Amino acid sequence: MPEQGGSSGSDRAALALARLSEWADAHLGLLRGLIAGAAVAGVLLLARSLRVTTKFINPLDIPVEFVEKNVKLRGKLHHITEKGLEIEHIPISIPFFTAIQRKWQPKGLLLIRLAGVELAPGATAWLQRELLPTQPLWFQLLGRDSSALNCLVLVHKGGFLSTCLNEELLRQGLARAARIEGLPHHSRLYWKLHKRLLRAELKAVRKKKGIWKEQSYSETLQERISSSKFLQRLKQFVRSSAER
Structure with a gap:
């Protein structure tokens, strides 16, 4: 009798397992969907915690860690002004959720x-x-204040090639190398970038491009005359005579 009871229990367990297997086979798509949904939910939670899907419209909204680690962010150029480039930040998109992301993203540009x-x-x-x-471009965070970000700006040129606008302006003789605001001056990254910028400026100096282009003799002579002490005294004498 005990053997029959044991056999009956084993039969019931086997039958239950068989039915579970049949149900799993019949609802394989549902199970895959549940697993995929749980995986996507996990990715969304992780992305949200890291803020990689967040669209930034204010420099102070960007996490301190992003600035300290000099993170590169993707963007799209909108305007070029005397103050800088007005860029729309484009956060990382997650498949199947791009439309929802765009719907709820705030509007605004970073300077x-x-x-x-x-x-x-x-x-x-x-x-x-x-x-x-x-x-489309990338901007690497080096520093910030309440109104703007100080960055290296990289423009994609096709394939794996990109151009750093900071260096290109120096190579064209359209800028002078200056202090890198936001980076500690004793840091390794500061001197690495500063050397790159100085090398780019030196190329323009050697090729006499832009602001380093040699002036003609007449331009140089006129500049010296206009800045001479004799001419300045003469102008002062004329002004004092007119006032009398």
């Missing part, structure tokens, strides 16, 4: 200053000629 360069006259006009109105 990007080109770090480590002092723009010369003509630099803004050059940028307006060289860049497209909706140019």
Whole structure:
């Protein structure tokens, strides 16, 4: 009798397992969907915690860790002004949720200053000629304040090639290498980037491009005369005589 009871229990367990297997086979698509849904939910929670899907419209909204680690963010150019580049931040998109992301993303542009360069006259006009109105680009965070970000701006040129606008302006003689605001001066990254910028500036100096182009003799003579002490005294004498 015990053997029959044991056999009956084993039969019931086997029957239950068989029915579960049949149900799993019949609802395989549902099970895959549940597993995939749980995986996507996990990815969304992770992305949200890391803020990689967040669209930034204010420099102070960007996590401190992003700035400290000099993270590169993707963007799209909208305007070029004397103050800098107005760029729309484009966060990472998650498949199947892109439309929902766009619907709830805030509207606004980030002001990007080109770090480590002092723009010369003509630099803004050059940028307006060289860049497209909706140019995709990357900007590497180096520093920030309440109104703008100090960045290296990288423009994709096809394939694996990209151009750093900061360096290109220096190579064209349209800027001077300057202090990199936002980076600690004793840091390794500061001196690495500063050397890159100085090398780009040196190329323009050697080729006499832009602001480093040699003036003609007449321009040089006129500049010296206009700045001479004799002419300044003469102008003061004329003004004092007119006032009398």
